[in-house]
Amino acid sequence: MAKAQAPKSLGALRKLPSVDEVMRHAVAVAAAERFGRSATVAAVREAIAEARASGEADDADAFAAAATARLEKQAEPNLKPVFNLTGTVLHTNLGRALIAEAAVEAATVAMRNAVALEFDLGGGKRGERDELVRDLLCELTGAEDATIVNNNAAAVLLTLNTFAKGKESIVSRGELIEIGGAFRMPDIMSRAGTKLVEIGTTNRTHMKDYVGAIGDSTGLILKVHTSNYRIEGFTKEVPARDLAKLAHEHKVPLVNDLGSGTLVDLTRYGLKHEPTVAEAVAEGADLVTFSGDKLLGGPQTGFIVGRKDLIGKLNKNPMKRALRVDKIRLAMIEATLRLYRDPDRLTQTLPTYRLLARPVKDMQAVAARIVPALKEKLGRNYKVESKPCSSQVGSGAMPVETLPSLAVSIAPVVKGGGRLNALSNALRKLPVPVVGRIEKDALLFDLRCLEDVDGFLANLAKLEAP
Structure with a gap:
């Protein structure tokens, strides 16, 4: 075992000031006012301990300054703007969408005040927090009803658990995506309690593949928009409109997971057309899931829109409470969605499109x-x-x-x-x-x-x- 290094000078150690002496210094007094006495004393002790270990003495001024610098460093937020x-x-990795000023202002109001989060101001009774944005979501997507959770992975998880727990979920092999952080669709399906029925091949899936897989054990058909990769060349997929007909014939829901999701036609911004949520609803999907913090340009959220009876079942799932969003995010979501009522000005009001x-x-x-x-x-x-x-x-x-x-x-x-x-x-x-x-x-x-x-x-x- 190596011996501890001896101090450079015993005389230097004798010159070290006491903690009390440093704490009486004006700089340390000011630090105690800013950061608290306990934290300042601890910082002074650490500074003196380092000097003792190095064998180099210093005066109270230097230790008070060193302790203050240490406290200032500790006070810096870990979540830094870049x-x-x-x-x-x-x-x-840098936080995705920048939030619109209207949403920032709405969040500030929600943080500083009591708000009618789950309170019906008209009837004076308990309300439902999703009602704060339900009408806006239905207006912008054409859906009968809507609900929200904390991200799109949660939206898919809740949907699978509600309608396919203990049953089978049919998915094309070419749509078994992996999202950031190595989170894979098959893993989400497993945690939801549904059995994955993988059909087709990586590049080609036909209607006959779906027809051959559907049966009494089918809980739902899941179509996943491959928003984070593209398969090109000799490819084939079944359009959502055709899948909707098959699903309805067999009385099972078609769930269309759009991933990023967008509420406007992106070609107006010089981008390639992406399926909008309204288009997915119009094509016959019973439920559509999508994100709030990607192409929508809002805070992290997962949206589920679609048939009223199915949304009602989602909201009765006990898992919904574990996945719900708080008042701050709801305020931001509402303010962001309102901006889409004036799509011609989105480049002025929404940072993502600007x-x-x-x-x-x-x-x-x-x-x-x-x-x-x-x-x-x-x-x-x-x-x-x-x-x-x-x-x-x-x-x-x-x-x-x-x-x-x-x-x-x-x-x-x-x-x-x-x-x-x-x-x-x-x-x-x-x-x-x-x-x-x-x-x-x-x-x-x-x-x-x-x-x-x-x-x-x-x-x-x-x-x-x-």
Whole structure:
């Protein structure tokens, strides 16, 4: 066993101030006012203990300052804002959709006040929280009824458990998706208590496959929109409209899981058409599930819309209570959905569509400001220039679709040596971390999501370039 390292100087240890002496210092007194006396005493003790271990003495001023710095570091939130310059608008690891100002204001009101969450103001009796957004969801989707849970995986889980527990669920092999974090559809089905009946092949599934699988043990037919990947080439799938006819003939529900889900036609923003929720309802699906924090542009939520009798059964499932959303998220959902009543102004009111529809000329103006600042900050060791690039939607939505964009490219003049990784690390350590992407020996800052240029430049000024 190795011996502990002896202090450099016993005389230095004798010069260490006491905790009480440090706590009487004005800086420590101010720290105790900000962070509490107990936390400040603990920070002072830790600072003195480190000095004792190193054998280097210091005065009360230095220990009070060190303790304050330690407390300030501890007080920093773990959930930090970042500059998302990855080129992925709905970045799962960076929080997905930015919330509309109307939704932020609604959440603030809900947090600061008692609200009629489950209270019928008209009758003065207990109400149902889903009623706060039910009418809006029905209006925007054409569905008879609607309910909400905390995400789309929960929506699928609740639906499977309600209608297919102890029964079979028929799914095409080509639709057995895996979503982020290695969560797979078969695993969700297993936890829901239903037996997976996998039909067809990876690339081709026919109506005869469904007909051969359906029977007395069938709980439902599940159609899953492959929103996070595409199978191209020699492919075949059965349209939802045809599946609806089959399901209704056999008196079992057709559930259409749209995944990301959208309430508007994305072609108006220059994107490829994605099935809308209203289209899925009109095609005859008995229930449609979709997310709130992806293409819809709201907070994390799972929606289930469809037949009134089936929604009623979902709401009676005890699991529903475990998956429900709170007042804050409900306030945000309601405010976000109301924005869709004026689809012509979504690029002005909803950040997701503002960023998706952002023209390259706007990014050119941003590049004109930050390229000179980066050149000055990084010096001759790096080549900084703007160049065309491609952005993507993200969060598993429209995986093969890209958006023309503009990036600032930062490339070290001398390749290798880890300089690019060192710079990327330094940028992530800024007060507001900057997250880009490394591609072809260059660090790229995709400018599609950079709107606060002044804030970015002020933040950049604190960079210590490697």
